[in-house]
Amino acid sequence: MFSDDETGFPLQPDSRVFKVMIVAGEASGDVHGAYLVQAMKEMMPNVSFCGVGGHKMQQAGVKLLANVSDLAVMGLVEVLGRLKSILGIMAVLKRILDADRPHLLILIDYPGFNLKLAKAAKRRGVKVLYYISPKVWAWRRGRVKTIRQTVDHMALIFPFEEDIYRKAGVPATFVGHPLLDEIEVRKTIDEIKHEFDLEADKTTVALLPGSREGEVHRILPVMVQAAKILADRFPAIQFVLPVAHTLPSGLISGIFSHAGIMIRLVTGRTHEVLTASDVAVVASGTASLETALLVKPMVIVYKVSPLTYFLGKMIVRIRHAGLPNIIAGRTIVPELIQKDFTPQRVADEITLILKDRQVRNRMIHDLMALKKRLGESGASRRTGRLACSMLG
Numbered sequence: 001m002f003s004d005d006e007t008g009f010p011l012q013p014d015s016r017v018f019k020v021m022i023v024a025g026e027a028s029g030d031v032h033g034a035y036l037v038q039a040m041k042e043m044m045p046n047v048s049f050c051g052v053g054g055h056k057m058q059q060a061g062v063k064l065l066a067n068v069s070d071l072a073v074m075g076l077v078e079v080l081g082r083l084k085s086i087l088g089i090m091a092v093l094k095r096i097l098d099a100d101r102p103h104l105l106i107l108i109d110y111p112g113f114n115l116k117l118a119k120a121a122k123r124r125g126v127k128v129l130y131y132i133s134p135k136v137w138a139w140r141r142g143r144v145k146t147i148r149q150t151v152d153h154m155a156l157i158f159p160f161e162e163d164i165y166r167k168a169g170v171p172a173t174f175v176g177h178p179l180l181d182e183i184e185v186r187k188t189i190d191e192i193k194h195e196f197d198l199e200a201d202k203t204t205v206a207l208l209p210g211s212r213e214g215e216v217h218r219i220l221p222v223m224v225q226a227a228k229i230l231a232d233r234f235p236a237i238q239f240v241l242p243v244a245h246t247l248p249s250g251l252i253s254g255i256f257s258h259a260g261i262m263i264r265l266v267t268g269r270t271h272e273v274l275t276a277s278d279v280a281v282v283a284s285g286t287a288s289l290e291t292a293l294l295v296k297p298m299v300i301v302y303k304v305s306p307l308t309y310f311l312g313k314m315i316v317r318i319r320h321a322g323l324p325n326i327i328a329g330r331t332i333v334p335e336l337i338q339k340d341f342t343p344q345r346v347a348d349e350i351t352l353i354l355k356d357r358q359v360r361n362r363m364i365h366d367l368m369a370l371k372k373r374l375g376e377s378g379a380s381r382r383t384g385r386l387a388c389s390m391l392g
Contacts, residue, residue, distance in 0.1 A: 008050030008065055008096035018044065018391045019102040021126075022051040022062060023093065023117060025071040025110025027211035027246045028286035029132070030054035032178045032380075033108050036131065037062055039384030044391065050096065051106075052089065055245055065092050069213075069246045071113060086113065093117055097124050103391050107151075108132055111143065118150040127390050131155040131383055132178075136164060144168045153390065155383045158327065159375065173386060176379035179286075183293050185275045192276040196266055202238045203278050203354060205230065207263065208270065208291070209252075210283035211244035216251060218303045219283050224256045224263070225343035226281065230350055231261055239263045240277065242270040279353050281346055284321045284337070292324040292333075293371050297363045299349045300324070300335045324370055332366035 008021060020040070024033045034056035040047055041061065049061055054068040066089040090113070096102070097120060105121045107114035111134035118128045130151045136143050147154065147170055154165055154172035165172035185192075193200050207227065209220040227239050241263050243252050256263055266273055270287065274280060274294045282288045284302040291298045300322035320326045321337050334349045336342070353360050 008063060008100055008102075016046055018047045018104070019100060020047055020049050020051075020104045020106060020387070020391070021093070021096065021102045022049055022053065022057070022106040022108070023110070023114060024051075024053045024057065024068055024108040025113055026068060027054060027244050029108040029110060030056045030068050030246075031182060032132065033057045033062070033106075034060040035178060035181055035380040036106070036108075036383055036387070039380045040387055043384055043388045047388075047391070050102075052093070065089070065096065071110065090117065090120075094120050097121055097126060102126055104129060104387060106131060106387060109134070115143065115146055115150065119146075122150045127152045129153050129155060129383075129387050129390055131175075132157050133161050133165075144170065153386065155386055157379065159373075173382075175382040175386070176376060177289075177293075177374045178379040178383075179290055179293055180374060180377040181380045183271050183290065185271050185294075187272065187275075189276050192272050196240060196264060196273070196276065198238055198240060198264060198276065202236045203234060204276055205237060205239050205350065206273050206277035206280040206282075206291075206296075207239055207241040208280060208282040208287045209241070210285065210287070211246045213247060213251060215283060215302075215304075216247060216255070219301060219341075220252065220255050222301070222303070222341055222343055222346065223281055224259045224261065226346035226350070227263065228259065228261050229343055229347035233347070233351060234354070240266060240273050242266050242268060242273040244268070244270075279350055281350065284323075284335070286323070288333075289323040289327075292367050293374070295364055295367045295371065297353045297360055297367075298324075298333050299346060299353075300333055301341045301346060302335075302337050303341050304338070324367065327373065328366065328370055332370065333363060 022033055024030050030053045033053050037049055037060040050063040052066045053062050058064050070085050105126050105128045107130045109132040121128050128151045133156050134143050156172055156174045157177045159174050162174045207223045209216045243265055245268055274291055274296050280291050280296050280298040282291050282298050282300055284300050288300050322335050324333050325331050336345050
């Protein structure tokens with residue numbers, strides 16, 4: 001047994017404490033994990049947590065063995081640059097599985113890493129709850145077999161996923177989408193604009209370039225150039241960017257410091273930024289769904305390395321890249337991916353949304369229907385109950 005400094009779990013005088021390892025691989029997973037930990041603690045105060053996450057999970061009471069920023073990479077090629085660090089984190093987690101034998105391992109999304117950890121846990125007899133399924137409906141359907149062999153229960157966030165796992169013989173429960181728990185903005189638009197030093201009478205455009213350092217380097221420069229085009233077209237326009245906590249200090253400001261355009265930076269508080277905005281340019285990923293649930297018109301963008309894109313095109317089976325369009329089953333918001341992601345194209349799409357009321361109203365109508373389709377709030381509580389039942 002390791003000492004308190006070496007082991008994953010704080011030493012507890014009460015032997016009845018249940019030990020849970022929880023692992024998130026990116027900023028959104030850190031938020032979802034924090035809400036889940038809080039829900040579980042309300043139901044079972046005698047639970048101790050360790051794992052991988054960010055400041056949100058740490059604030060919720062998780063003893064961090066590694067930070068989510070060390071895992072937050074996207075793309076087959078991009079992972080290679082962080083491989084040594086990623087393998088080191090895996091080794092630490094396996095050591096804790098051996099030394100402390102947690103009662104439950106909770107995995108949040110991030111399948112490339114987490115499914116390997118699930119295999120390690122299975123070999124050691126540790127129960128596994130997987131929260132937020134790998135997108136097996138989009139690519140790598142063969143992962144369902146791995147999940148059936150290594151995961152005790154799936155907590156699903158999309159209703160259509162339940163049928164996939166039921167047919168594959170995997171115990172699974174649709175718990176709802178956690179963003180419905182987390183998106184709650186109590187301030188008015190005027191209050192938010194005042195707090196962020198934004199002018200009340202200007203059109204506000206939110207820029208969301210992602211939460212991973214690599215994607216920000218690829219995406220933000222194009223966003224900045226698009227913003228310059230829009231500033232020429234619309235004199236009464238302003239830009240605001242919520243900076244993810246996972247990004248290194250100064251990264252964002254360093255990219256656009258010499259761009260010749262003012263962009264207001266806000267640390268975190270993405271939901272408030274979106275609430276105060278008229279339209280958004282959003283990197284494909286969880287942020288696009290957050291924008292959709294706040295019913296904000298948007299343009300979804302993304303760019304990876306050419307090799308990653310080439311390999312991805314060979315294995316991805318869906319037509320859309322953005323979650324709002326995937327869930328809707330059709331294009332309800334424009335997507336500009338890879339070569340289509342240019343400053344001119346972004347500026348043109350944003351211009352259309354701002355100038356054409358019919359386009360804007362149709363998008364708002366479709367986003368409201370999408371939000372209704374995802375059901376009611378309470379995903380964190382439902383998943384917490386499921387996790388606690390696996391501890392009993």
